[in-house]
Amino acid sequence: MIRQSRVLFGFITGILLGSFSSTAAVANDDAPITYKVAQGDTLYWLAKRYMVGPRSAEIVRRLNRVTHPTQMQAGKVLRIPREQLRSKPVLLRIQSLSGPVTLIANGQRLAATKGAVLRQGMEIETGRKGFVAFSGDSGSLVTLPSRSHARLKSAKRYLINDALDVDLEIVNGRSSIKAPKLRAQERFRTRTPVAVSAVRGTEFRVGFDAETSLATTEVIEGSVNVSDMAEAALADAGFGVASSPAGINEPEALLNAPLMNDPTRIQTSELVEFSFAPVTGAKAHRVQVAQDAGFVSILDDQLVDGDDAAFRELPNGRYFVRTRAIATSGLEGLSETHSFRRQRVGVTASVAQSPLDDGFKFAWLSQGDGEVLYGFQMWRKDDPNTLLVDELGTQDNSLTLTNLKQGRYVWRVAALQMLPEGLVKVWADPQELTVGE
Numbered sequence: 001m002i003r004q005s006r007v008l009f010g011f012i013t014g015i016l017l018g019s020f021s022s023t024a025a026v027a028n029d030d031a032p033i034t035y036k037v038a039q040g041d042t043l044y045w046l047a048k049r050y051m052v053g054p055r056s057a058e059i060v061r062r063l064n065r066v067t068h069p070t071q072m073q074a075g076k077v078l079r080i081p082r083e084q085l086r087s088k089p090v091l092l093r094i095q096s097l098s099g100p101v102t103l104i105a106n107g108q109r110l111a112a113t114k115g116a117v118l119r120q121g122m123e124i125e126t127g128r129k130g131f132v133a134f135s136g137d138s139g140s141l142v143t144l145p146s147r148s149h150a151r152l153k154s155a156k157r158y159l160i161n162d163a164l165d166v167d168l169e170i171v172n173g174r175s176s177i178k179a180p181k182l183r184a185q186e187r188f189r190t191r192t193p194v195a196v197s198a199v200r201g202t203e204f205r206v207g208f209d210a211e212t213s214l215a216t217t218e219v220i221e222g223s224v225n226v227s228d229m230a231e232a233a234l235a236d237a238g239f240g241v242a243s244s245p246a247g248i249n250e251p252e253a254l255l256n257a258p259l260m261n262d263p264t265r266i267q268t269s270e271l272v273e274f275s276f277a278p279v280t281g282a283k284a285h286r287v288q289v290a291q292d293a294g295f296v297s298i299l300d301d302q303l304v305d306g307d308d309a310a311f312r313e314l315p316n317g318r319y320f321v322r323t324r325a326i327a328t329s330g331l332e333g334l335s336e337t338h339s340f341r342r343q344r345v346g347v348t349a350s351v352a353q354s355p356l357d358d359g360f361k362f363a364w365l366s367q368g369d370g371e372v373l374y375g376f377q378m379w380r381k382d383d384p385n386t387l388l389v390d391e392l393g394t395q396d397n398s399l400t401l402t403n404l405k406q407g408r409y410v411w412r413v414a415a416l417q418m419l420p421e422g423l424v425k426v427w428a429d430p431q432e433l434t435v436g437e
Contacts (some may be wrong), residue, residue, distance in 0.1 A: 004126050009062040020216065032063075032079040035160055043069035046078075050160040056084040082165070087156035090133045090166065092142075096297040099146065100127030123151045126173070131298040138164055138180040140188060145288075145301045148173025161185065169193075172372065174207040176295070194245055205332065205405055216330050218254055240331040255279050255333030256323040263321055263338035266419070267314075268345040268368070268426045274321055279333070279382035285309075286332060290320050293337055314342050342376075344368035345426045347415040349434055354400050356435060360433065363398040364413045375414035379409060392416065406417040409433045 017348040035046070043066055047057035061069055064078050072367035085374070093099075094116045101112040104123035118124060118134050125340055126132055133143040153385055154167040164186040168175075171178050171193070180190045192208035192215050202222025216225055218240040226233045226241040226248050232351050235241050235251040242249045258276040267273070274287060287309040299319070302309045303326075319342055324335040354361040368374040375392040378401055379385075388409075389401070393416065412430040416423060 010030045019331070030082065031185075032081050033079060033085060033160065033346070035077040035078045035165065035258075037072045037074055037176055039074045039079060041072055041074075043072060044351075046160075050086055050158075051080070051084050052086055059084055069074065071237060072433060074318070080160070082158070085158045085160055086150040087158050087165070089120055090136055090138075090155040090164065090400055091137045091159055092140075092152065092155060094118065095135050095141075097130075098297065098299055099130035100160075100235045101125070101132045103131045113410075118152055118155075120152055120155045121172075121255055125149045129300060131301070133296040133298075136166070136180070138188075139178075139220070140166065140180045141178040141296065142168065143176045143296060143298065145146070145174055146297060148175065150175065150417060164188065167191065170206055170208050172208060174205065174211040176203075176205050178203050193242070207330075207332075213244050214330050217241050218332055220334075238334065242329045242331055249329065252327065254329055254331060255327055257284060257334045257336040258282075258323050258325055260323060260336075260338060264340050266421065267340060270344070270346070270367075272311040272314045272342055274323070276308075278307050278324055279325035281327060282305075282333075283328050284326045285323055286326060287321065287323045288312070293320050293339070297324065316343050317341070329337060340420065342423060343370075343417065343419055343424060345370075345372070345415050345417050345424055347372075347374065347413050347426065347428050349413040349428055349431070351411070351431070354402070356400060356402055359400050359402040360404065360435075361398055361400045362411065362413070364428075365397065366415050368415070368417075371415055373416040375416060375427075376411070377414075378409055378411040381406070381410050384410070404435045406435050409435065 037421065043057050043061055048380055057069065060078060066072060092113055094114055096274050097112055097114060101110045102125045103116060104125065110181060112124065112132065124132060126144050126146050128146055130146050133141060135141045149171040151169040151171055153169050154165060156165050157163060158165065167189045169191045176194050177190055182188060191207050192206065194213060194215050203220040204224060205218040217226060218236050219237050221237050224235045226235065228241060230247045233248050233251050238254055239251045240254050241251055256279060258279050260274060260276045263274060266337045284306050287302050287304060289300045289311055290296055291299060318339065320337055320339055322335040322337045325333040327333065344367065347364050348367065349362065349364040351360055351362045362376065364374060373393050373395060376389060377387055378389040379387050410432055412427050412428050414425050414427045416425050
């Protein structure tokens with residue numbers, strides 16, 4: 001654990017960690033809104049136009065020691081508690097989703113749809129293989145992977161200065177956040193049941209495991225100040241901090257991105273498979289596939305203990321993959337994004353005795369979509385460098401060979417398909433044929 005005497009704010013992200021009560025933890029981030037008095041302003045006029053009720057004027061008068069509410073000096077700076085200010089709602093809209101995603105409003109559960117609005121007080125959940133991204137007009141973007149739960153505690157703009165104030169709680173699971181570039185007095189906070197993050201223009205990830213009460217903060221861009229009432233830790237980009245109700249750990253360098261093996265190859269098999277070199281010090285790895293390079297539209301997400309991952313039911317198209325290592329502390333590391341094409345191309349083949357004397361009929365069927373041509377090769381098992389048959393580009397689904405001499409042969413069939421990247425040639429596994437007397 002580390003100890004630091006003061007909490008840093010300003011143009012960095014501050015993660016305020018306390019006990020299980022988030023209310024106490026956020027106290028240091030509740031600075032009042034300041035307003036410079038203009039010529040002709042009266043406190044009562046300001047209260048009527050910008051504050052929540054009649055008592056607000058008296059609260060502000062006492063806080064600022066205003067002796068003449070109707071004759072305030074122009075240029076005087078008033079401090080106004082945020083809870084005394086009127087506001088207008090800020091709406092966040094679902095930009096992308098896949099799989100089971102649920103909106104919860106006033107206890108009612110509704111299936112989420114693209115373009116649906118997430119309002120103050122609403123919750124959003126992702127199920128198994130459910131993913132969602134939502135954004136606001138300020139430039140914020142939040143993505144939730146599968147089995148995550150978030151609550152929009154507050155989303156508003158104050159009428160007095162149009163300042164943004166957003167408070168998002170990650171109840172369980174993980175989130176990736178691109179916070180907006182904030183003006184003075186604006187806030188974009190992301191909290192967990194034990195943590196609050198006050199953001200000023202940065203990119204980071206926040207996770208919370210409800211079973212272990214472990215909170216993780218991983219900084220991709222900018223800086224994060226993690227603190228409770230007694231401890232603080234400043235993490236720059238490329239570092240993270242794991243924390244819990246017991247305290248705050250030292251900042252830890254995020255693990256490097258795993259080196260993937262030929263991630264850009266065209267994926268033609270039934271399963272879309274990726275392998276990588278495990279990172280030293282990692283307890284597991286996360287592999288994600290998305291429709292876009294920014295991973296806004298995530299399609300699948302896997303945690304793997306080994307060095308490979310396989311994805312099913314991925315339609316033909318262009319996709320993106322990334323993987324990152326997970327340290328023993330629970331912090332997830334850096335990642336690199338790779339583009340790949342998925343094009344299901346394959347062929348199954350068989351051989352049978354032909355009605356012709358001494359004939360064998362080789363037949364095949366394509367697997368996948370699109371127009372396919374075929375190839376056929378045969379050689380003697382004891383002479384693999386000499387092709388007896390080498391035919392490419394045929395449209396036929398069969399081939400009959402006669403007068404094969406006694407011996408052992410090896411043959412195979414290929415499916416050929418033209419893509420924007422060039423010709424794709426996928427050979428089926430070689431098969432053996434023994435010709436007797």
